[in-house]
Amino acid sequence: MDIDTDFDFTTDSRAFWDGFWTHKGGLGHGNSDPDLESPTLRRYHSTLWHRPLPNGEMFDIMEWYGNDYIRYRGWHLGSDSITTGFRNGRCRRLIEEVQDSFDDPEDYYPWMESFIRRTYTIGGSIIFPKHKASMNQMRGTIRQISDRWDFTLECIRRYYAGECSPLMDCIRRDSWFFDLFVDFKGYVDFFLLQDCVSSDYSKVELWLDTELFAQDPFPKDVDEYMHWIDKSLDFVGRRNRRIKELAARMP
Template sequence: MTTQIDVTFDFRDDTPAGKDPDLLSPTLREYHQILWSKQLSSGHTFTLTKSESVYLLHESRLGRFPLSSDAITTWLKGRAAKILKEIPSESLPPDLGYTIGSAIIFPGNRVDGAATINGARGFHPRIADRFDLTLECIRRHYRGDASPLSAALQRYADFFALFSSFHEYVEFFLLDDLWDSRASRIRFFHHFDDFSTPAVPKTPGDLIDYLQANIEFIEARNRRIARSLM
């Protein structure tokens, strides 16, 4: 296993054309294994191993946790297709590709045939695959508050219990740049009012701002990941 991580590497480069890097990029899988195999605040080490049957696996006295990769930034190309057509290509932020800053792991096993977290956040209209909104749901899960993803997150309560608090979850997965500690709130990519505002921006200007916020988060998290390895 390599001990080096290139935060500029685009996982589409070692994935067959048209296929999903979350499933098929060997570099992404290895980077996840390196980054998230580390000590929890409980003193236990969250060691990840590769398996033929699951993407990554942690198995210890803490439990058995099959894990999968998921992209945590989305350009909303399908949901915002009509608005994207109104925006000149030169006005769009640059596509930085799929780097490690835009990837995370979630439990990958289905519980009672229900959707995984990846599936639930992708299909829920009030989340629309946005990770800022997903992280707000995770924050509420730790508080015991309801959210659009309550049922999905509760199915994997044992996974979130590995992290003693929301703040530990954020720090463990190096998500600090999406959390405003002074204001104690998520740094949302788009206007947010208790899940009553549309998850998909409705105007070209709002969509450009949303995309720029995504890019800034990816860049900041990549820098944070690089620093964590020094």
């Protein structure tokens, strides 16, 4: 299977970088969403995950068009970016401190652009059911999660373990999807998330030493922010290698 794990999905998303740093009051935002608009990302998802499920069935997803994105037996699935740089209003002061930490504050911009490009590869993307109040939306709007992937995965682990979490209602609404993978190990192995968990799958490795499910669990200073960025890039790199190995075994 031909999968380029270095392909940057911002490059085939309409005008993504045009005026990027003029948006969101200088925090930066793309003119388009690769999770919706990149045809390469859509194709990669629909081919990589079209394989046998842990429950014994075939995950016979189909690439679709427009907002439907990917279909599976009448259900709609969409792409979601795993990583975040916390470039939002609640973290504006932190982002300004990060920028000021550079010898030349202007160097922040190419540095952040490199982070965005490296994480908009297939290793930084996953699929979830797509509809109002689905995982893609709720993990960004529930303040105890705030788009943190480690907290998101911990909520998924707790679903399989029958434990409560801030995302439990959201996950239960799409139990048909999560039950395809039987258990947490099945989910992790299917989507090649092994580098996020302990060797026995009993624990999610947190990327920051913060209180679990605290309100606004953002990095508290520049050092923590840089640590978050490093952990994000390390994970995406490792997952890209796993994806490359999987693709080499697929027809």
